[in-house]
Amino acid sequence: MAKIKITQIKSGIDRPExxxxxxxxxxxxxxxxxxxxxxxxxxxxxxxxxxxxxxxxEVA
Numbered sequence: 001m002a003k004i005k006i007t008q009i010k011s012g013i014d015r016p017e018x019x020x021x022x023x024x025x026x027x028x029x030x031x032x033x034x035x036x037x038x039x040x041x042x043x044x045x046x047x048x049x050x051x052x053x054x055x056x057x058e059v060a
Contacts, residue, residue, distance in 0.1 A: 001038040003059040008033050010053045022050050 008028040012020045026046055027035040036059055037043050047056055 001040065003036050004039045004043070004047075005034060005036050005057045005059050006047060007055045007057075008053060009055050012053065015053070019050050019053065022046050023053065026050070026054075028054070 006026055006028065008023065008031055011031055012023050023029070026037070026043070027033075039058075047054060
């Protein structure tokens with residue numbers, strides 16, 4: 001599996017509860033927090049739901 005680097009660029013404050021929970025599930029708790037995760041279909045689906053709050057990069 002490929003790896004992706006997910007960085008939170010916007011706050012979860014004043015967002016729907018589902019989006020807040022998705023950020024926490026991705027391991028992002030603060031703005032500018034970064035996580036490297038496997039690019040599974042489940043992770044990619046979560047990233048799609050909060051794409052306006054995160055930046056995604058592929059890791060070589």
